[in-house]
Amino acid sequence: MEAANTFIEAHQAAIGLVILALVFAGFLTERFPAAVVAMVGAGAFLVLGILDQEGLLQALANPAPYTIAAMFVLSSALLRTGTIDAIASKIVERAGKRPRLATAELLLGAFVASAFMNNTPVVLVMIPIMARLANTIGISPQRLLMPLSFVAILGGTMTLIGTSTNLIAAAVAEDEGLRPFGMFEMAPYGLVAAATGAIVMLIASRWLLPKGKEARLYRSPDTTIFLTELLVLENSDFVGRRAGAIAPLRRKQTSLKAIVRDGRIIRHDLDSVVLQEGDRMIVRTDLVELMSLRSSRHLEVGIVREEGAPPLSDTVVEATVAPSHPSVGRRLADIPFLVSLRVRILGLTRHSRIPGASLADARIQPADRLLVTGSEEAIRQMYDNPNLLGVGVTQAREFRRAKAPIAVLGLAGVVALAALGILPILIAALLGVAVILVARCIDAEEAWGSIDGNVLVLIFAMLTIGVALEQAGSVLLVVNALRPVLEAVHPSVLIFVVFGICVLMTELITNNAVAVLMTPISIAVARDLGVDPRPLVLAVMFAASASFATPIGYQTNTLVYAAGNYRFLDFVKFGLPLTFTVGPMTCLAILTFYQASGS
Numbered sequence: 001m002e003a004a005n006t007f008i009e010a011h012q013a014a015i016g017l018v019i020l021a022l023v024f025a026g027f028l029t030e031r032f033p034a035a036v037v038a039m040v041g042a043g044a045f046l047v048l049g050i051l052d053q054e055g056l057l058q059a060l061a062n063p064a065p066y067t068i069a070a071m072f073v074l075s076s077a078l079l080r081t082g083t084i085d086a087i088a089s090k091i092v093e094r095a096g097k098r099p100r101l102a103t104a105e106l107l108l109g110a111f112v113a114s115a116f117m118n119n120t121p122v123v124l125v126m127i128p129i130m131a132r133l134a135n136t137i138g139i140s141p142q143r144l145l146m147p148l149s150f151v152a153i154l155g156g157t158m159t160l161i162g163t164s165t166n167l168i169a170a171a172v173a174e175d176e177g178l179r180p181f182g183m184f185e186m187a188p189y190g191l192v193a194a195a196t197g198a199i200v201m202l203i204a205s206r207w208l209l210p211k212g213k214e215a216r217l218y219r220s221p222d223t224t225i226f227l228t229e230l231l232v233l234e235n236s237d238f239v240g241r242r243a244g245a246i247a248p249l250r251r252k253q254t255s256l257k258a259i260v261r262d263g264r265i266i267r268h269d270l271d272s273v274v275l276q277e278g279d280r281m282i283v284r285t286d287l288v289e290l291m292s293l294r295s296s297r298h299l300e301v302g303i304v305r306e307e308g309a310p311p312l313s314d315t316v317v318e319a320t321v322a323p324s325h326p327s328v329g330r331r332l333a334d335i336p337f338l339v340s341l342r343v344r345i346l347g348l349t350r351h352s353r354i355p356g357a358s359l360a361d362a363r364i365q366p367a368d369r370l371l372v373t374g375s376e377e378a379i380r381q382m383y384d385n386p387n388l389l390g391v392g393v394t395q396a397r398e399f400r401r402a403k404a405p406i407a408v409l410g411l412a413g414v415v416a417l418a419a420l421g422i423l424p425i426l427i428a429a430l431l432g433v434a435v436i437l438v439a440r441c442i443d444a445e446e447a448w449g450s451i452d453g454n455v456l457v458l459i460f461a462m463l464t465i466g467v468a469l470e471q472a473g474s475v476l477l478v479v480n481a482l483r484p485v486l487e488a489v490h491p492s493v494l495i496f497v498v499f500g501i502c503v504l505m506t507e508l509i510t511n512n513a514v515a516v517l518m519t520p521i522s523i524a525v526a527r528d529l530g531v532d533p534r535p536l537v538l539a540v541m542f543a544a545s546a547s548f549a550t551p552i553g554y555q556t557n558t559l560v561y562a563a564g565n566y567r568f569l570d571f572v573k574f575g576l577p578l579t580f581t582v583g584p585m586t587c588l589a590i591l592t593f594y595q596a597s598g599s
Contacts, residue, residue, distance in 0.1 A: 012050045016474035019044050023465065035454045038461035045468035055471050059464040063426040064171035068164045069451045070429035074414065075117040076450035077407040077441040082399035084113065084125050099137035106133060107151045111194065114155030115162045116415055123152045123556040127563050142210040145564040146574055147201050149556040150548055154197050157545050158190035159183055160425060165515045165544045168459060172466065172519040173537045183419035186538060192589040193542060196582050208574045226290050226347030226371060229303060229359045230281040236298035244271025248293055254285040282358045290347050290371065291398035302346040303360050305338055316346065316373045317382060318394045323366040325387040333360040341381060343374030403441040410436045462516040475520055482525065491531045495539045495587045498522050502543030503583055507550045514544040535594045542586050548575030
């Protein structure tokens with residue numbers, strides 16, 4: 001045992017590089033998730049004694065992962081309050097008249113949003129919106145989804161908080177003794193990268209993007225269209241107003257099909273109908289909007305038995321009608337469990353078809369899906385009903401639109417406090433999270449659920465590996481090996497070399513791992529050559545995000561790769577021109593600025 005410890009101590013720098021190589025190999029083979037591979041690598045350093053407890057605690061004390069977690073929550077609050085959806089829907093509405101302008105506006109919106117919130121949820125939200133836009137203007141979604149991902153990547157490079165890569169590289173650089181990076185310090189170079197990317201995409205998209213191939217876009221339950229009824233309540237503010245003027249019916253996802261008044265059905269010129277107490281509006285809307293309508297104090301959603309409404313419940317379940325259900329063919333208003341249980345049926349959806357003229361009169365068919373709320377006992381009996389399949393609490397959440405200004409101001413406050421140097425970015429972000437939680441822009445459970453655990457585990461593990469490589473002397477070993485080559489390189493070329501190495505690594509492994517590993521190496525090389533390390537760190541930031549040529553180097557690429565049914569070669573064809581233009585132009589901008597400033 002003592003001999004083994006002696007051997008490890010004598011060769012720990014080389015052993016560290018071997019472990020790092022095995023971690024890279026694990027990333028490339030993808031037999032295990034990247035977070036698992038990184039954790040095993042970090043564990044290997046701890047087991048071999050190369051990394052001690054103090055080093056582990058140093059990695060865990062890095063503020064970057066905690067800031068990233070806070071930004072996930074702040075981003076989720078913008079989604080929960082409908083802020084992103086509202087902006088995008090407004091743009092899609094204009095697509096019919098000016099499709100090119102609407103497309104440009106939507107991509108510009110994704111670019112700006114990605115600069116101030118994590119770009120992964122931005123793309124996740126924008127995928128179905130871009131699909132709607134493509135359908136509106138009559139093109140394949142594949143013409144828009146890959147540019148969406150690339151625009152989000154470029155937007156994320158604009159600020160310190162736009163992408164986790166910038167936060168990690170900045171935190172590692174600060175640990176290495178560099179002064180903290182400012183919120184907008186990378187913005188001038190980001191603008192150069194974005195302008196270059198926009199020009200290249202505009203020129204290359206005509207020939208290099210797939211044409212006419214349909215995407216297999218995943219249709220989430222949140223976008224499934226339900227048939228429902230809305231009862232105008234006594235003393236409602238909607239009484240006396242035209243149906244077309246009330247906000248819930250003006251949203252893109254909602255369409256008014258009829259109004260039932262005193263047994264008479266009105267189907268024509270519905271927008272001009274002046275609403276009265278007791279009117280029942282027949283509406284088709286998506287699941288999120290349906291959940292949002294439940295919180296209105298002016299409307300009552302769905303149908304109940306005549307004897308009385310069930311008590312208000314936060315529990316909403318979805319249930320599928322089994323083929324054996326005895327009520328198949330009967331009106332929904334007459335099915336037994338609605339009569340015998342204290343439940344309210346909120347809506348009904350049927351695959352690819354309109355269920356009926358109204359919710360109450362819809363005839364039940366096998367595979368119909370119901371959205372139901374009611375007392376705890378009634379919900380329990382639904383679970384036990386053999387004629388209802390897949391009974392479970394819905395995962396959809398209503399928009400909290402009244403809280404949207406708070407969510408926007410919360411994020412703006414974080415950016416302002418950090419940009420002006422009033423508070424460190426971590427403290428500002430945590431205060432922002434506290435504000436949006438207290439204001440109930442988002443529930444605590446949903447806030448914690450919005451944090452991507454895989455991303456955080458990967459970052460913590462890679463930070464641990466980075467500290468271990470420093471302690472083992474592996475970084476110094478690499479610098480010494482590169483010294484003969486780098487000494488022959490002019491300092492002005494060094495930025496391009498570092499950028500090229502990082503881009504190649506990013507296309508093969510995760511971008512956050514590249515940021516953790518290459519930042520200290522770049523700083524060590526710069527110091528060894530007697531040049532300013534700050535430009536090299538900026539090069540690492542941009543290179544670790546500039547993943548255009550493969551769908552695996554960046555999370556947003558992976559999202560659109562699956563949603564758009566692209567081939568791997570599609571990314572190579574469209575992404576390589578961006579890589580070979582955006583990279584050199586960004587490096588040239590960094591080099592020019594630092595030469596002009598005399599640094």
